[in-house]
Amino acid sequence: PSVLGSWWQQLWRDPNPSHPHMGRTGPLCLGVRGAPVPADKEPLDCTAALRLELCSSSRGLLTRVQPAEEVGLGATLSSMALSFPAELPQDCHQLFLAGQQSSGVFQVQPAGSQPFKVYCDMTTGGWTVIQRRTDGSVDFDQLWDAYKNGFGDLRGDFWLGLEKMHRLIQEGRFNLLIELEDWEGNSQVIQFVFSLGGESTAYTLSLLGPLSGELENAIGDFRQLPFSTRDRDHDLKADTNCAKHLSGGWWFSTCGHANLNGKYFRSIPRQRHERKQGIFWKTWKGRYYPLKSTTMKIQPAALEAEP
Numbered sequence: 220p221s222v223l224g225s226w227w228q229q230l231w232r233d234p235n236p237s238h239p240h241m242g243r244t245g246p247l248c249l250g251v252r253g254a255p256v257p258a259d260k261e262p263l264d265c266t267a268a269l270r271l272e273l274c275s276s277s278r279g280l281l282t283r284v285q286p287a288e289e290v291g292l293g294a295t296l297s298s299m300a301l302s303f304p305a306e307l308p309q310d311c312h313q314l315f316l317a318g319q320q321s322s323g324v325f326q327v328q329p330a331g332s333q334p335f336k337v338y339c340d341m342t343t344g345g346w347t348v349i350q351r352r353t354d355g356s357v358d359f360d361q362l363w364d365a366y367k368n369g370f371g372d373l374r375g376d377f378w379l380g381l382e383k384m385h386r387l388i389q390e391g392r393f394n395l396l397i398e399l400e401d402w403e404g405n406s407q408v409i410q411f412v413f414s415l416g417g418e419s420t421a422y423t424l425s426l427l428g429p430l431s432g433e434l435e436n437a438i439g440d441f442r443q444l445p446f447s448t449r450d451r452d453h454d455l456k457a458d459t460n461c462a463k464h465l466s467g468g469w470w471f472s473t474c475g476h477a478n479l480n481g482k483y484f485r486s487i488p489r490q491r492h493e494r495k496q497g498i499f500w501k502t503w504k505g506r507y508y509p510l511k512s513t514t515m516k517i518q519p520a521a522l523e524a525e526p
């Protein structure tokens with residue numbers, strides 16, 4: 220199902236040492252119909268062909284595709300090539316360990332789950348991005364099912380979806396890295412170890428380890444928080460529906476600590492009721508400062524971080 224064709228699939232699925240290309244590393248040219256250009260004729264500048272870089276890893280073969288400019292398929296090919304392996308990576312961290320060093324959209328398949336696409340941030344070592352806000356182009360004021368299944372554009376603003384997050388995390392211990400940016404060019408980073416329950420727990424986020432980073436953690440005051448949306452109130456404030464009172468879905472405690480899924484504002488709204496609805500992290504810029512951008516990403520926590 221791709222220009223790479225069956226030759227490539229076969230090589231991947233049958234990593235047989237007797238295969239002529241197995242054990243080979245370095246550049247290889249692939250004709251546009253997906254068959255390898257015979258080695259004795261291989262022009263290594265790969266005009267009108269795809270230049271594949273093969274490298275072996277413990278899990279089989281990996282490739283980085285460097286398409287010739289003439290083919291013009293570069294943007295889609297880097298992820299297509301990696302969607303072929305018989306065994307997909309479970310998350311971005313595994314993909315990074317297997318040699319993938321460029322950020323982008325990749326297919327992953329956690330154990331026991333269907334494959335799905337994620338955005339991998341490889342700049343500091345294999346993070347699966349679960350949320351990103353940069354420009355307000357996506358409406359985050361959504362109901363439970365949307366927060367469960369995810370929405371937005373993986374290359375832009377999006378929410379990956381609670382069910383996919385849970386499948387990635389399963390019963391594991393993960394680092395959650397939150398990056399915040401204000402409108403004056405300052406940024407802040409919060410990182411902590413957590414786990415995430417399934418839908419039967421309303422995707423309860425449990426804080427597992429000590430806090431790191433400069434910031435007092437606004438989520439961490441509560442150790443365990445279920446997820447809430449306007450149509451599913453699991454927050455800790457009995458007389459108020461925090462999601463309705465604010466905006467979007469979040470692990471709300473008593474409404475006032477943080478909400479990275481609030482409405483996107485470019486300046487502090489004049490209307491009093493609107494001011495509460497923005498994207499905020501109280502312990503950094505305060506309750507009514509609408510943040511410019513946020514990113515949330517996860518990675519398995521190192522075993523040595525066990526308490």
Ligand SMILES: [Ca+2]
Pocket residue numbers: 452453454455456457458459460461
């Ligand atoms: Ca409530």
